[in-house]
Amino acid sequence: MVRGKTEMKRIENTTSRQVTFSKRRGGLLKKAFELSVLCDAEVALIIFSSKGKLYEFSNSSINKTIERYQRSVNEMGIGQKTTSQDNLQHLKEEANYMSEKIELLEASKRRLLGDSLESYTIDELQEVENQLEQSLSKIRATKTQLFKERIRQLKEEEKILAIENAKLREKWDEMQSTQKEIVEVETELFIGLPQPRTTR
Known part of the structure; x- marks a missing residue:
């Protein structure tokens, strides 16, 4: 259209x-x-x-x-x-901002790893402890979720294997019954001396 x-x-x-x-x-x-x-x-x-x-x-x-x-x-x-100096100034400001951000992230990382905690106050240490507890709680929740998902997958696999096992058992039973029928075929067996032939 x-x-x-x-x-x-x-x-x-x-x-x-x-x-x-x-x-x-x-x-x-x-x-x-x-x-x-x-x-x-x-x-x-x-x-x-x-x-x-x-x-x-x-x-x-x-x-x-x-x-x-x-x-x-x-x-x-x-x-x-806009001159190249303006651009340069802008880039310097951006670089300073990024370095400050990196420094803050590094300090946060050191704090969470337990390095250089001597200068911290009790309140700051309490805050770090709370952050770690929240992180641990999230990690445990994620781990529990992964375990549940894995258990669910294993249960599904178990169901599939149980169905396949039942099918194989059925086939095996059919094969066994077929073999019994072959063995149980009636044969006319005569034991003793052969009968003499009669002449006419």
Whole structure:
């Protein structure tokens, strides 16, 4: 079926307009998501419906993206172009942010492994203990779930093997009964001296 070209004007029918809005909005949000994933782009999308309902998408903080947009607009308004130094400064900020994040993760890892705990207060140690207990609880729950799943699989295998065993036993019983019939075939057996032949 060939689609006709849609005329670009406001849809007068309220129901049709709402349906079109929902479909197009979904498509637009999907495209924004795909653009952010496939091209590693920073994407922010803000939509207000005719009734004032807000729909938004952002692959990072939407506020940060808006601030970045405003900075870019201000720079362009003054007539400044982004220079390599600006890019370098931005990269330095990103690198500092990443190093701080890595340091925090390393500290958290050391803390959970029990290293360098001498400088911690009782409250901080209690917090670490609580985190470890929560982690252990999650690990145990996952392990229990895996055990249950394995037991379920083994029970299913046991049922299948029991069915196969019953079939094999049936075949074996049939074979045994067939052999008995062969052995029990009646044979006319005569024991003694042969009878003399009579001549006429």
